[in-house]
Amino acid sequence: MVPPAESLTISTVVSTVPATTDQFMHTPEFRRHFVEYVPDDTLMVMRLVSKPWMREIENLLRRIIENGGQRGELIAHGGNDMSFMKVKPQRERRKLVSRVVFLLNITKVGVYACDHTINLVVVDIPEGVESIGDRAFFRCSSLTTVSFPKTLTFIDTAAFAECISLENVDLLHTNLQELGMVVFDTCSELNSMTIPDSLQTLGWGVFANCDKLVPSDVIDARKNIAVVIYLRSLQQQI
Secondary structure (H helix, E strand, C coil): CCCCHHHCCHHHHHHCCCCCHHHHCCCHHHHHHHHHHCCCCEEEEEECCCHHHHHHHHHHHHHHHHCCCCEEEEEEECCCCCCHHHHHHHHHHHCCCCEEEECCCCCEECCCCCCCCCCCCEEECCCCCCEECCCCCCCCCCCCEEECCCCCCEECCCCCCCCCCCCEEECCCCCCCEECCCCCCCCCCCCEEECCCCCCEECCCCCCCCCCCCCCCCCCCCCHHHHHHHHHHHHHHC
C-alpha cells in the first residue's frame, strides 16, 4: 500500500518499486516521484540531460530557496556541461551539497559538474564514463575519495585542482590516456598516485604544487615526464 502523499519520502517511494534502489534512482519514475515528494527543507542542485526535467528541478530549487531551505543533499548528474556564468551563481547553494549521483548510461562527467561543492567527501564515478570535464571537481576542498571507472580515458584541465583533502588517487586499473593541464594542481595533501601504462599525454603543470606527492628536493613537479617516471618507479616498489 502506498502511503499518503504528505508522508512519502524518497526511501518509501523507492521501496514500492520492484527494483534495486540504485536502478530505480535512474528511471523517469524516480524523477517524477523525486520532484513531487522531496521534503521542502532539502536543497538540491540537479543537472540532467532532459530539459523539461531540468526546468522542474530549477522551479523546485527556487521554491526551496524562497522558503528558506538550509540543508543540502545531492547533485544528480546526467553528463551535461555547464557554463561558468551558470555555475557561479550556484556556488553558495553548492556549499550545502554533500553527495553526487550519476545517472546511468553517461559517458562523461561534464564541465563544472561539481565545481566548488566544498562539502562533497566521496565520489564514485560509474563504469561507462570515459572523460571528466574541465574543472569538474575544482575546489572540492573536502573531497577525500574518488573511485574511477575502468572506462576512463581522459581527465581535462583542473578537474581536481585545489582538492586539498585528496590524499590518494588510484588510476592504475583505468584506460587513462591523457591528463589535461593542472589536473591535480595544489592537491596539497596528495601523497599517493598510481597511473596506468596507457597514459601518454600530459598537459602543463599536472602535478604542480603537489609537494607531498612529488617532493621538490627529489624532482621538479613541472616536468611531467620525469614525474610519471618517478611515480611508476614507486609503483614497482610496492
